[in-house]
Amino acid sequence: MAEVTPRPALSALLGIETGGGPSSGPGRSWRDRLIAQAAELTRSGGWQAITMAKLADRVGVSRQTVYNEIGSKRQLAEAMIMHELEVFLQAVDAAFEEHPESLSTAIRAAATRVLEMARRNPLLHAVLSASHGAESTLLPLLTTQVEPLLEAAHGLVRRHLDTYDHGLDEDRIDPLVDMVIRLVLSHVTAPSTSPAETAENIAWIAERVLGERLNP
């Protein structure tokens, strides 16, 4: 589950190549399977437990093929992290797409989904936590990737925000988006209650800020 091929738009948002480029035929299959398997191994045994030999063996391919398809171990980590982030961004994107009627509803849905995904998926949890201060074994590998992530998430949410008609001043939008993202990430690293309840509270705050219902 959640091993879908990412939409081009999101990959572009992250500013990366998703795969084999021109040859989108059988070549991508190995690469995708390797990245998926690497993610699986990381989730179960941790990043440091991964060896190129073990990865090759699990996928049923020779070690050399891993080097041909991925490049180096660092590139493997990057590809894995990027894949995880794409899944994350896609979930956020989908939540907004599915709730065009109310901004706070969309925010609630997006927050719920992200919090639940982070809770279930240790790798995503590690990546998102890392983007917010926590340490990890593969963190040194993605410190450069953190800023693009936050920018991508910010841009994504902000773009959706612009499709609703809120009465907010132009220069107040970024702080609002920033608030939502930071709150969600804060609850990823340090959860308080259930994802649903947390998301509800975040959505309520956003609602108040947006002035959707001014008087209760």
Place this chain on the structure above:
Amino acid sequence: MAEVTPRPALSALLGIETGGGPSSGPGRSWRDRLIAQAAELTRSGGWQAITMAKLADRVGVSRQTVYNEIGSKRQLAEAMIMHELEVFLQAVDAAFEEHPESLSTAIRAAATRVLEMARRNPLLHAVLSASHGAESTLLPLLTTQVEPLLEAAHGLVRRHLDTYDHGLDEDRIDPLVDMVIRLVLSHVTAPSTSPAETAENIAWIAERVLGERLNP
């Protein structure tokens, strides 16, 4: 600077003993000086570089006295952290005391102060960051202390909040307080712009949520 004796109320809030108990005479002086020096050494060289012998030497006391006054190295860490937290909570407390006229102004002041303190004081920065997910050398020592901190901060802010007349429902107050604390801590571990600007944005959000000015 900022080496003031904490008010009893805040120490009680943290649920700790501040010092020698009944004998508040010359005995506390050694203890205070040791804790202050330990904080100083931690700020400069890091916690792991501290030895009881070095600490004793810096204060001009024998190693045995350190053990008499503090107890163990772990207790030294706890005392040091508690002192840092007291300074932090005091700053928040003072900010609210100084701005009884407007809640958002008080929040802005408190946030500004905390962010600036955290930026200047590496030890406080480490402690606050730790309370929000990041790692540190002395972090294993204070994992038990994190929850009390967040509860203390929450209780403090909430108590101040109750002295203003906002029209907020009872069960919406805690999420609001939680939001403010998480946002500030988020900006401690991962700053975006200046403390003043960040605090301004946080205060604005709180203002909107509180409905201080419903229409711009």
Place this chain on the structure above:
DNA sequence: GATTTGACAAGACCCTGTGACTTGTAAAGC
């Protein structure tokens, strides 16, 4: 009485060397 001194066992830490394993690259072969 409070503080220091010297002594002590236990354990944490640092350094070093050794061997096994891993990475990354290359060539030959199917």
Place this chain on the structure above:
DNA sequence: GCTTTACAAGTCACAGGGTCTTGTCAAATC
């Protein structure tokens, strides 16, 4: 296009020994 084999370079895991540190004495000192 993929596999196999081979190889240099580097990392990692472990064990050794020595030093330093912790934490606790009791005796000595001011």
